[in-house]
Amino acid sequence: MKSQINNVKTCIDMSLKVIRMYDWLLDLYVLDFFVDNHWYRLPKSWQENLDEIALEQLGNILSEKPTNHIFPLSLLALIATVKALGLPRKNSKTIKKDVTQIADQCSTYSKIKNLFLKHVKLKKRHEVSVMAEIVTDVALKSRCNAVIDFGSGLGHLVRMLAYKNKLYTAGIECQKQLTEEARKLDLEFEYTARKYTKEEFTPNLHRPIHYNISLSNHEQLQHLPLPTHMTNYGLIGLHPCGDLGPLLLKHFICSNQVKFICVVGCCYTKLTAEGYPISNYLKKLKGDLSFVSREIACHAIEMYSERLRQGLYEDLKVHAYRAALEKILVEHNPKLKHAPVRSLKHTQDLSFEKYCSMAVEKLCLRWPLPDVSERDMSARDESVRSVSARDLSARDVLACGVSAREVSAGAEEVREWRRVVVVYTLRLALAPLVETVLLLDRLLFVLEHGLSCEIRPIFDPKLSPRNHVIIARKPN
CATH class of the missing domain: 3.40.50.150 (Vaccinia Virus protein VP39)
Known part of the structure; x- marks a missing residue:
């Protein structure tokens, strides 16, 4: 022994x-x-x-x-x-x-x-x-x-x-x-x-x-x-x-x-x-x-x-979708980091834009909104500054404007979805x-x-x- x-x-x-x-x-x-x-x-x-x-x-x-x-x-x-x-x-x-x-x-x-x-x-x-x-x-x-x-x-x-x-x-x-x-x-x-x-x-x-x-x-x-x-x-x-x-x-x-x-x-x-x-x-x-x-x-x-x-592995694209959406949300409002978005499975007809629209329904986000001015952005940021992360379900906190331009930028990043799969696979190789x-x-x-x-x-x-x-x- x-x-x-x-x-x-x-x-x-x-x-x-x-x-x-x-x-x-x-x-x-x-x-x-x-x-x-x-x-x-x-x-x-x-x-x-x-x-x-x-x-x-x-x-x-x-x-x-x-x-x-x-x-x-x-x-x-x-x-x-x-x-x-x-x-x-x-x-x-x-x-x-x-x-x-x-x-x-x-x-x-x-x-x-x-x-x-x-x-x-x-x-x-x-x-x-x-x-x-x-x-x-x-x-x-x-x-x-x-x-x-x-x-x-x-x-x-x-x-x-x-x-x-x-x-x-x-x-x-x-x-x-x-x-x-x-x-x-x-x-x-x-x-x-x-x-x-x-x-x-x-x-x-x-x-x-x-x-x-x-x-x-x-x-x-x-x-x-x-x-x-x-x-x-x-x-x-x-x-x-x-x-x-x-x-x-x-x-x-x-x-x-x-x-x-x-x-x-x-x-x-x-x-x-x-x-x-x-x-x-x-x-x-x-x-x-x-x-x-x-x-x-x-x-x-x-x-x-x-x-x-x-x-x-085509359905693994959804991980890249979620990661691209995360970047959009965090850049728009840090309080949205790891927000509980709707879980979705990837399908052939699911575009990134459609994914975003469906994923944020749970957050009461309007998706997408027209581009807003810097003054509007500043006012919006000030309105959410005093709200804690625990209040993420509140409509007035989460109804921040996300522009079509930002969604388009996210779609460009989704094209790197294979890189997402590679990194995830490397992590999984260490799991045992x-x-x-x-x-x-x-x-x-x-x-x-x-x-x-x-x-x-x-x-x-x-x-x-x-x-x-x-x-x-x-x-x-």
């Missing part, structure tokens, strides 16, 4: 060193591309090399596919470093079965085999099926037949673990409506099972328990009204948001009742100081990760790179390193307490981008 701890620390150190070198790139907001001249912040050799690049080639290098484009050595070195230090995102042990094959194994009763997949979308089917197999395997090795699922939602995972895999299960969900719906789906399952199966099947069903609880600290978990057959249990979490994942790890360490944990995290942007860092080692380092870097670490890199490789540090912090936290722990990718990253599970067990 000492060797594993040292390896983890070394990887964290090296990853943070790279991140610190490229903080300037990770911390860029796409919508500020034209405001802050992001393109000219790239190294000169990168600008010259990538200015006219076919975006398909960017998709190739992002997904480690062969490419005939000769990239700058410094960029190739960065990509290779991220690959060497980052946690693997593909798992050769991932079950090669589609959802219909998985459904065939859900029950010996053919009439109810599809019940586990009813009301479940494709992405969730994949996650629930794979996670259920992982959890059941760890439960058997831990000699534990009970699990608690945090952020259980509609109860799809606990339902499969209970009715198919015969584990005692409890789901904890903060939204009351989801908890009530989960109970209804349990009853629906049992009703259908009684219709199509033998009489001896239904008495042996382990109906899940559903709790409607909001958790703020791990000590709350000590007071759950669990039945006696769930005195010892495993903790599981399928994409618990923000601090909830670290909270579960803390409870696993502190409670003698918890025998194992399987948790797949997500929503790193919602992390607070309580959720990162949690390992003693990282707390002593300057390992802070900005909100923007944690946000990019939540993106779907495989799906994005695949779209580039297939030439499906940020996620690696976040996950290794959690791994190291468990190792520091003398318990074995591992991280492995279990989901298809194209379906479920946050695909790493942390698995830890206490000695039997």
Whole structure:
């Protein structure tokens, strides 16, 4: 274990060193591309090399596919470093079965085999099926037949673990409506099972328990009204948001009742100081990760790179539209910086002018207005000077005149939309390193307490981008 701890620390150190070198790139907001001249912040050799690049080639290098484009050595070195230090995102042990094959194994009763997949979308089917197999395997090795699922939602995972895999299960969900719906789906399952199966099947069903609880600290978990057959249990979490994942790890360490944990995290942007860092080692380092870097670490890199490789990137023009609009708004009135404009998807018939008109509807802006004189501009600026940014929805604050000339200038900048895509792709190439540090912090936290722990990718990253599970067990 000492060797594993040292390896983890070394990887964290090296990853943070790279991140610190490229903080300037990770911390860029796409919508500020034209405001802050992001393109000219790239190294000169990168600008010259990538200015006219076919975006398909960017998709190739992002997904480690062969490419005939000769990239700058410094960029190739960065990509290779991220690959060497980052946690693997593909798992050769991932079950090669589609959802219909998985459904065939859900029950010996053919009439109810599809019940586990009813009301479940494709992405969730994949996650629930794979996670259920992982959890059941760890439960058997831990000699534990009970699990608690945090952020259980509609109860799809606990339902499969209970009715198919015969584990005692409890789901904890903060939204009351989801908890009530989960109970209804349990009853629906049992009703259908009684219709199509033998009489001896239904008495042996382990109906899940559903709790409607909001958790703020791990000590709350000590007071759950669990039945006696769930005195010892495993903790599981399928994409618990923000601090909830670290909270579960803390409870696993502190409670003698918890025998194992399987948790797949997500929503790193919602992390607070309580959720990162949690390992003693990282707390002593300057390992802070900005909100923007944690946000990019939540993106779907495989799906994005695949779209580039297939030439499906025309819809990315909307990022350039938003960035050009941002420059117009900020130059017109700094109080409009990062204003909450309407979110729009790109279509072939969506011109920049039309985009602007639709995007600012939420801000009550008249778009565009005729050019105004300097005296009018001065008077208008004076009228908004005393209003705080929190009042951006007020009509009298936001009804500033934006001229057709300014819209035309923005349209010229939109022609650089490929540069916007290039910079965004470079940021995305660094994202796995940020996620690696976040996950290794959690791994190291468990190792520091003398318990074995591992991280492995279990989901298809194209379906479920946050695909790493942390698995830890206490000695039997």
